[in-house]
Amino acid sequence: MAFVDLHAHSTASDGSDTPGALMQRAASAGLEAIALTDHDTVAGVAEARPAADDAGVELVPGIEISARMPGWGDPGELHILGLLIDETSPSLLRMNDLLLDARARRNEVLLARLAELHMPVSRDELEAISDGVISRAHIAERMVANGYVATTRQAFDRHIGPGGDAWFDKARLTPSQAFETIHQAGGLAILAHPVHNATEPIQQLETLIGRLADVGLDGLEAFHPDQDPAWVRRVQQWAGRFGLCITGGSDFHGPQRMGRPLNSQRVDAVFLDELKQRLAQRRSLNASSQVC
Numbered sequence: 001m002a003f004v005d006l007h008a009h010s011t012a013s014d015g016s017d018t019p020g021a022l023m024q025r026a027a028s029a030g031l032e033a034i035a036l037t038d039h040d041t042v043a044g045v046a047e048a049r050p051a052a053d054d055a056g057v058e059l060v061p062g063i064e065i066s067a068r069m070p071g072w073g074d075p076g077e078l079h080i081l082g083l084l085i086d087e088t089s090p091s092l093l094r095m096n097d098l099l100l101d102a103r104a105r106r107n108e109v110l111l112a113r114l115a116e117l118h119m120p121v122s123r124d125e126l127e128a129i130s131d132g133v134i135s136r137a138h139i140a141e142r143m144v145a146n147g148y149v150a151t152t153r154q155a156f157d158r159h160i161g162p163g164g165d166a167w168f169d170k171a172r173l174t175p176s177q178a179f180e181t182i183h184q185a186g187g188l189a190i191l192a193h194p195v196h197n198a199t200e201p202i203q204q205l206e207t208l209i210g211r212l213a214d215v216g217l218d219g220l221e222a223f224h225p226d227q228d229p230a231w232v233r234r235v236q237q238w239a240g241r242f243g244l245c246i247t248g249g250s251d252f253h254g255p256q257r258m259g260r261p262l263n264s265q266r267v268d269a270v271f272l273d274e275l276k277q278r279l280a281q282r283r284s285l286n287a288s289s290q291v292c
Contacts (some may be wrong), residue, residue, distance in 0.1 A: 007249025012044030016254025085187030179216030223248025
C-alpha cells in the first residue's frame with residue numbers, strides 16, 4: 001500500500017525543515033507524495049520541485065490560508081488548504097502579497113505589545129530563526145528562549161493567542177475569497193482539521209460545512225493528529241453528505257515541533273488519486289462550458 005501526506009510545512013513559513021530537506025524526509029518516511037502547504041505563501045515550492053524529483057517523491061504544491069466566516073458567530077479561524085495549485089498563478093501571488101502584508105502588520109503590533117509587557121522580542125531575533133514568513137510560532141520560541149514563559153503553549157495561551165494580553169488578529173480573507181483564489185490557481189480547497197472549529201452543539205459545525213460547500217469548498221481533512229477515530233468517522237460522514245473529497249496529513253512542522261511525525265497519519269494514496277480525478281472532472285466541465 002502506498003501512502004501520502006497532504007499537509008506539511010517548511011521553513012518558508014513556520015516549519016523547521018527547508019523545502020528541500022522536507023522532500024528528502026518524505027522519501028525517507030516512505031511516502032509516495034507530499035503536499036507542501038506553508039502558511040500564506042508558496043515561496044517554498046520552487047525549491048521543493050527539484051528536491052522532490054531527486055528524492056523520488058511526488059510534490060503536491062499547496063498552501064494553507066486562514067479565513068473567517070463573517071456573520072457566523074465565532075467558529076474560530078478556518079484554515080483552508082489549497083492543493084494541486086499552480087504556484088505561479090497571478091491571482092494566487094497577489095493574494096499571497098496581501099496575506100503577508102497583513103501578517104507583517106499583526107507581528108508589528110504583537111511585538112509592540114510584548115515590549116509594553118516587558119517581554120521584548122526583536123525582529124533580528126526572529127529573522128535569525130525564520131526563512132521567510134515570521135509566524136507566532138517563531139515569536140513563541142523566542143519568548144521561551146528569553147525566559148518569559150516556560151513553553152510555547154504558555155506563550156500562546158497567556159500572551160499571543162486569542163484572548164491573550166498581547167493578542168492582535170490579522171486581517172483575513174472570507175472563505176469565498178480563499179476558495180475563488182485557489183480555484184483560479186487550478187487547485188482544490190480543503191477545510192483543514194475541522195475539529196479545531198468544533199462547536200456546541202456539533203450540528204452547528206455540520207451546518208457551517210454545508211454552507212462552505214455551497215460557496216466552493218471541495219473537501220475535508222479527515223485524517224489529522226488532532227482527530228481521533230470518532231472524529232474521522234464524523235468528518236467522513238459529512239464529506240459524503242455534502243459531496244466533498246477526503247484528505248489527510250500530519251500537519252508536520254518539524255521533528256521538534258508539535259510532536260507530529262511525517263507520515264504519522266498513514267493516508268492511503270487513493271485519496272490523492274480521488275483529488276486528481278475531481279480536478280480533472282472540473283477542468284473537463286470548464287472546457288465544455290467554454291466550447292458551448
